[in-house]
Amino acid sequence: MFRILLVEDDRALKEILKLELTESFPSIIIEEASNGKKAREMIDSFCPHLALIDIRLPDESGLQVAKELKAKCPDTAVAILTSYDFPEYEKAALELGISHYFVKTRMGRNEINGMINSLLNNS
Numbered sequence: 001m002f003r004i005l006l007v008e009d010d011r012a013l014k015e016i017l018k019l020e021l022t023e024s025f026p027s028i029i030i031e032e033a034s035n036g037k038k039a040r041e042m043i044d045s046f047c048p049h050l051a052l053i054d055i056r057l058p059d060e061s062g063l064q065v066a067k068e069l070k071a072k073c074p075d076t077a078v079a080i081l082t083s084y085d086f087p088e089y090e091k092a093a094l095e096l097g098i099s100h101y102f103v104k105t106r107m108g109r110n111e112i113n114g115m116i117n118s119l120l121n122n123s
Contacts, residue, residue, distance in 0.1 A: 002120060005048040006032045007039040007065060008081065009058050013104065017052065017112075024113050025120075036060040040068055047073040050119055052112075055082040055089055063089075067096050077119055081107070 004021065008014040011034075018030055031046050033039035036057045051069055053062040066078045079100035080093045090101045100115055 002028045002050070002116075003046065003048040004028055004030045004116075005039065005042060005046060005051040005053075005069075006030055007034075007036070007051065007053040007057065007062065008032070009034045009054060013081075020109050020112070021116075024109070025116060028116075034058070036062070036065045039065050043069050043072050048076055050077045050079065050116065052079050052081055055080050055084065055093075063092055063096060063098075066093070066098055070097055077115075079112075079115065 002025065006014060006017060008017070014032060018032070021028060021030060031042055031048070033042055036059050051066065053066050055062040057065065062080060066080065069076055069078060077100070078098045079102060080098055081102050081104055082089060083104050085103045093101050102111065
């Protein structure tokens with residue numbers, strides 16, 4: 001089973017993503033967290049194939065969560081989700097080895113599905 005960790009504090013966006021992902025990939029397992037603390041707790045028992053992480057969480061930077069996730073689960077693909085189209089955010093994400101960077105206002109179902117299909121085909 002392909003495992004996804006969805007770390008997003010916007011409840012509506014989280015529900016939309018979950019719905020779209022489960023419709024497109026019915027056999028995936030999605031675990032979710034709405035803040036960095038909960039995400040870090042989950043990482044200890046749930047090493048996902050893919051993590052979708054909001055860059056700005058209520059309690060810390062999503063980049064820090066991604067860094068800790070990559071340290072514990074180095075094979076996990078990480079995609080940063082952000083409302084902020086700042087080049088410095090994208091640069092920081094790339095320096096951490098984060099494979100995908102999505103600006104929420106331009107993010108579409110095809111991009112995320114394409115990323116997941118690519119990961120599924122390479123695993």
